[in-house]
Amino acid sequence: MAEALKVPTMAEYMAEGKKPEVLFWVGCAGSFDDRAKKITKAFVKLLHEAGVDFAVLGTEESCTGDPAKRAGNEFLFQMQAATNIEVLNGYEIEKVVTACPHCFNTIKNEYPALGGNYEVMHHTQFLKALLNEGKLKVEGGKFKGKRITFHDPCYLGRANGEYEAPRDLLRKLEVELVEMRKCKSNGLCCGAGGGQMFKEPEPGNKDVNIERTEQAMEVKPEVIAAGCPFCNTMMTDGVKGKNKEDSVEVMDVAELIANAHDL
Amino acid sequence: MQIISQVLFLIALVVGIGFFIRNIRRLLRNIKLGKEVDRSDNKGERFAKMARIAFGQSKMVKKPVSGFLHVIVYVGFIIINIEVLEIIIDGLFGTHRVLSFMGGFYNVLIASFEVLALLVLIGVIVFWIRRNILNIYRFLSRELKGWPKNDANYILYFEMVLMVLFLVMNATDYQLQLNGAPHYASEAGITGSFPVSQFLLPIFEGMSNATLIIIERAAWWLHILGILFFLNYLYYSKHLHILLAFPNVYLSKLQPQGEMNNLQAVTDEVKLMMDPDADPFAAPAEEEEGAEPDKFGASDVFDLNQVQLLNSYTCTECGRCTAECPANQTGKKLSPRKIMMDTRDRLEEVGEIINTKGKYEDNGKQLLDDFILREELWACTTCNACVEACPVGIDPLSIILDMRRYLVMEESAAPNELAIAMTNIENNGAPWPYNQQDRLNWAKEN
16 A cells, blocks of 8 residues: 555644544554554544544544553543543544544543543444445455454443444454354453553463463454454464464454455 | 240240341441442332342353252242241241141142252252362362351251251141141141152151151251251351342442443542642641541552442352453462452451450451452453352452552552553553654554
């Protein structure tokens, strides 16, 4: 891909006196992590494909405070929340979409009490809505018939009860969707939540991501689909740890849709 | 003779129930050591949740084998208690099967008690086998060694004995009725229907009425005394869930599981810091002077809220939380069940001090370190699997989070790598050391 993606910012919209339909909250992983950046770009391509009028905060975005809060630093979390809410309210944001379930959960559930009230959607929910509205076409493509299992992100699934949006999208790709022994409300964590992403695990006999990868391998998938940049990292590491990276791919649902249609 | 037994029965009943009330009072007093929390909202939704999860056992049956057996024991327990009502009336007034005036319906009742008693007996035996013979992961944890394991078995033995006594009581009663023994037999025919205990008759057939009466009375007395003892054993065991599951589910969190409470004390401070009009040199408001500033997070049971403390008494140590915990499954020290057991054990320790000394005096211990280790707290991924797994709405994660809050905000004792991630968030708005000004660089990269 030669040309750079067109990614409008809120500041640019503001300068033109316009307001986008939705703010794409990219998140720290989506902005800085090399693997997660690919998810961000895939999602942006889908937004363009569907003709969605969106913008990002760009350099005005900051960590939601999720890892700080769950590590016990309520103070830092609320400082982050207050700053972000000030920015979001300044732009009169009404609708937010994000590809990170942690940002999704925090902005949706924990910002309202601090003065930040927005309609917040996970990107799989947003893509499903685009599909239902007929703005985005998702059917078949190069993953048709492939054996794919979906790993539920804790902060999308158990935390917010969304199990079907990502699965509905995968079904539209006409993949062979197989479920792990532990899925949906019983899904096993990838091991990254609660600040674990940023620290070494406590002493034990195995890493959580290895355990989860083994559960995924039991159903012999060609692709492990994820809906969270942190799960993606953990599962990718797990697959590498099992020396299976040549036969099993870990991909975000947005990447699967974008790639299926060679976007 | 008859009047003596009636008086003895009354004494047993008063002592048994009186002691139980004393224990319940202590329990409530201990729970009130926690911080108040307002759960008086959404009564309809709370009631519906209680009906579904506590009364309807909807989460129990997610594990089909133990769930099904538990439903049997639960239904048996509730239904057979109707029989206890009759026993109490008979005991107080010296009557024989006082409810038999209901006629055909009474026979149906007694028959169903008998069938349930048999099913409960079978269920409890299978529970014992699961606990002691089959190697089931959640019954092998470290925290179950010693008293908790014995406690669980005592309860099972107790239920077995109670059910056997119930059936022996009915069988001998039936035999006495067949023999036409005075007080037992009625001209109207056989009182009650005994589909299960009739199979015990061959044991008692040849015995004299006097012997049968002794066995019947012994079984009757042991059964009711056993129930009164069991009622009082509850407080000292893990078995309080039979009472507390209901209020516990009613008071459980209704918000999405991912939503964790915002600390109001922190919100107030942040607001003050961000307020351009705030005077940093302002003297504290008068009523605040001398008052101790709010402690952030929890290092002891006093810092937890009353629902969290109720959670700890409600836990029956089934370990479904621990079996689902990703940290526990991969060999880390964290066990959500242990978090609940530790909270309860510390609360009980505090309660004992209050019992003996009239008020709490520092015994040099606290929940953190003396019961729950830092290593356990830092192993949590906050995935909510434990909360989801609990059949009675216990939230171990909220205690873990409150204790992490204490560690981080009062002691600055986060693991080093986490402290670095937090410093990064503070300095450059991301957990990694990337400049906020580079946040949109991805859009320009290929």
